[in-house]
Amino acid sequence: MPTIQRADGREEFETDARWTDIDKYTLTNLHPSSRPNHNHFSHAIENSQANGLPDIGVPAVQGKFFAMQCRMLNVTHSLEVGTLGGYSAIWLLTENPQLRVTTIEFNPHHAKIAQQNFEAAGVADRVELLVGAGMDILPTLLKEVEDGKREQFGFTFIDADKGNNWNYFDYATKMSKPRACIVVDNVVAKGKLADENAAEENMMVKGGREVVERVGRDDRVDATVLQTVSDKDYDGFLIAVVK
Numbered sequence: 526m527p528t529i530q531r532a533d534g535r536e537e538f539e540t541d542a543r544w545t546d547i548d549k550y551t552l553t554n555l556h557p558s559s560r561p562n563h564n565h566f567s568h569a570i571e572n573s574q575a576n577g578l579p580d581i582g583v584p585a586v587q588g589k590f591f592a593m594q595c596r597m598l599n600v601t602h603s604l605e606v607g608t609l610g611g612y613s614a615i616w617l618l619t620e621n622p623q624l625r626v627t628t629i630e631f632n633p634h635h636a637k638i639a640q641q642n643f644e645a646a647g648v649a650d651r652v653e654l655l656v657g658a659g660m661d662i663l664p665t666l667l668k669e670v671e672d673g674k675r676e677q678f679g680f681t682f683i684d685a686d687k688g689n690n691w692n693y694f695d696y697a698t699k700m701s702k703p704r705a706c707i708v709v710d711n712v713v714a715k716g717k718l719a720d721e722n723a724a725e726e727n728m729m730v731k732g733g734r735e736v737v738e739r740v741g742r743d744d745r746v747d748a749t750v751l752q753t754v755s756d757k758d759y760d761g762f763l764i765a766v767v768k
C-alpha cells in the first residue's frame with residue numbers, strides 16, 4: 526500500500542487512490558461547496574496547518590457522520606475530549622443548530638487556534654472550550670452533572686491521549702443520558718488493534734485494546750468497532766450506546 530509522509534513528521538499514513546477518490550466523489554455529491562458550512566472546514570484546516578497543528582483531525586466524511594448521529598439523537602449537549610483545531614466540533618455545531626459542545630484541550634496553543642476557528646465558523650457562542658488535562662477537568666464536570674448544575678451529554682467524542690481512552694470513556698458513561706452515543710477515535714490503530722504484541726510499545730494499540738476489552742465487560746453500554754478507510758488513513762472507531 527502506498528504511504529504518504531506527514532508534513533508534521535508523524536508516522537506516515539497509508540493511502541490508496543480508491544479511498545481518496547471515493548471520499549472526493551461522495552463529498553462533492555453529498556456535501557457540495559454550496560453548503561453554508563463548506564468554507565468553514567477549509568478555513569479551519571488551513572488556519573490549523575498555518576499555525577503548526579498536526580494533521581490528525583477526523584476525515585470530513587467522519588465529521589459529517591458524527592454530526593448526523595447528533596441529529597438522529599437530537600442531541601443538545603455534546604462532550605469532546607481532544608479539541609485539536611476544533612474541526613470535528615465545527616462539524617457537529619454547524620450541522621446541528623440545537624447543539625452545544627463542551628470540549629477539552631490539553632495544549633493551550635491548540636486551544637487558541639481552535640477558538641479562532643470557532644469564531645470564524647460563527648459557532649463560538651455554542652462552545653465551552655476548557656483548557657487542561659482531561660483527567661483534571663472531567664471530575665469537575667461529573668460533579669456538576671451529579672449536582673444537577675450541568676446537563677447530561679447525548680454524544681461524546683473521545684479523541685485525545687490514547688492511554689486514557691478507557692478513563693475518558695468511563696467518565697463519559699457516568700455523564701451520559703440513557704441512549705447517548707460515545708465514540709472513541711483511532712482504536713483500530715492503523716490495523717494493529719488485534720496484535721497484542723504491538724500493544725507493548727504502541728500507545729494507540731494499548732489504549733485501543735484496553736477500551737475495547739473493558740467496554741466489552743461493561744454492563745452500562747453496548748458497542749461495536751467500525752474499521753474505516755478514507756482520504757486520511759486506514760483506521761476505525763469504537764461506537765457505544767449507553768443503556
Ligand code: DHB
Nearest residue numbers: 535581582684685710711
Ligand atoms: C493520531 C491521533 C489521532 O487522534 C488521529 O485521529 C490520527 C493520528 C496520532 O497521534 O498519530
Ligand code: MG
Nearest residue numbers: 581684710711
Ligand atoms: Mg483521532
